[in-house]
Amino acid sequence: MDSKKGIIFTGAVIGILAVILVRFGNPVNMGICIACFIRDTAGSLGLHRADVVQYIRPEIIGIVLGAFMIAFGKKEFDVRGGSSPFIRFILGFVVMIGALMFLGCPLRMVLRLGGGDLNALIGLAGFVVGIIVGIIFLKSGFSLKRTYRLSKFEGYLFPMVNIGLFILLLTAPAFIFFSKKGPGAAHASVWIALAAGLIIGVLVQRTRLCMVGGIRDAILFKDTYLILGFISIFVFATLGNLYFGFYKLGFSGQSIAHADGLWNFLGMALAGWGSVLLGGCPLRQLILAAEGNVDSVITILGMSAGAAFAHNFSLASSAQGPSPNGKIAVLIGFALLLMIAYFNLEKDVKATVKGGVRVGTN
Numbered sequence: 001m002d003s004k005k006g007i008i009f010t011g012a013v014i015g016i017l018a019v020i021l022v023r024f025g026n027p028v029n030m031g032i033c034i035a036c037f038i039r040d041t042a043g044s045l046g047l048h049r050a051d052v053v054q055y056i057r058p059e060i061i062g063i064v065l066g067a068f069m070i071a072f073g074k075k076e077f078d079v080r081g082g083s084s085p086f087i088r089f090i091l092g093f094v095v096m097i098g099a100l101m102f103l104g105c106p107l108r109m110v111l112r113l114g115g116g117d118l119n120a121l122i123g124l125a126g127f128v129v130g131i132i133v134g135i136i137f138l139k140s141g142f143s144l145k146r147t148y149r150l151s152k153f154e155g156y157l158f159p160m161v162n163i164g165l166f167i168l169l170l171t172a173p174a175f176i177f178f179s180k181k182g183p184g185a186a187h188a189s190v191w192i193a194l195a196a197g198l199i200i201g202v203l204v205q206r207t208r209l210c211m212v213g214g215i216r217d218a219i220l221f222k223d224t225y226l227i228l229g230f231i232s233i234f235v236f237a238t239l240g241n242l243y244f245g246f247y248k249l250g251f252s253g254q255s256i257a258h259a260d261g262l263w264n265f266l267g268m269a270l271a272g273w274g275s276v277l278l279g280g281c282p283l284r285q286l287i288l289a290a291e292g293n294v295d296s297v298i299t300i301l302g303m304s305a306g307a308a309f310a311h312n313f314s315l316a317s318s319a320q321g322p323s324p325n326g327k328i329a330v331l332i333g334f335a336l337l338l339m340i341a342y343f344n345l346e347k348d349v350k351a352t353v354k355g356g357v358r359v360g361t362n
Contacts (some may be wrong), residue, residue, distance in 0.1 A: 011232025052182025062197020081294030092302025101267030114237025134276025
């Protein structure tokens with residue numbers, strides 16, 4: 001699966017599964033969105049009370065468990081952590097703020113493009129600019145320091161939490177919230193969504209697919225391996241949307257999207273820059289967490305907190321556009337990223353990036 005054929009196949013499967021999930025109930029152009037689905041899950045647990053985005057998303061659970069099982073079976077489950085955990089929490093928080101300004105993670109950005117949403121082109125431009133800024137800091141010696149080996153049990157906790165979430169989804173106790181309307185109420189059946197997530201988790205773990213990594217490696221190393229997966233998702237999502245009649249070309253009237261170009265650009269620029277500093281996009285963070293990377297678990301907790309904060313304090317965009325509070329939050333996010341990037345420069349470190357993980361050598 002490390003071949004170019006493998007990454008293209010993975011992208012094709014993700015693109016097709018995303019459209020199939022829409023066919024079976026997920027919102028249009030949101031067959032899979034890591035940021036949105038983490039946000040929905042946070043809402044279902046009561047971390048925010050936006051009643052239109054509350055649902056424990058089985059896709060996330062499936063991705064984690066699929067990646068965990070294949071990593072464990074291939075003896076790639078390696079429990080590590082301790083690399084600037086609180087900074088990673090903040091970075092996860094900031095990436096989520098950027099994603100919810102745009103209304104989607106980098107993966108959904110590609111799927112929106114595949115559905116004809118031209119607003120995602122502006123988001124893509126911002127995403128690339130954010131990645132370029134991140135690369136400048138990587139080349140200048142940015143580092144979040146080394147990781148340390150931790151106990152196996154600590155690595156098992158994240159998959160166990162996801163199993164617990166699945167039990168809550170099936171049993172639906174009174175303290176779990178489920179949307180009756182809006183995007184949270186639009187979902188495929190539990191078992192179809194779980195199966196799709198399991199397949200994606202396995203394939204992405206084997207190929208190391210990463211939305212940020214594809215563009216970063218193409219710019220930094222002229223390596224096109226990861227970006228082929230990015231392109232494949234777009235191509236097959238487009239074909240699937242055309243086949244099912246979901247394709248709608250244009251800027252206006254797009255599903256769960258707004259047409260404010262400036263803030264679509266800035267939202268994805270923020271998400272792209274933050275993801276480069278983290279070493280991978282939100283999808284990649286899920287896979288790393290499933291492989292035993294506790295730092296990525298902390299990042300996901302930061303994303304969950306960011307989602308809750310965004311909806312509790314009216315930071316997230318809506319179909320009507322960005323909120324004033326959201327605009328302020330994005331600007332604060334850029335200031336935070338600049339401080340984190342600057343104060344974690346190591347002038348004597350030469351940086352290399354491989355497989356979504358930054359490695360520093362003295």
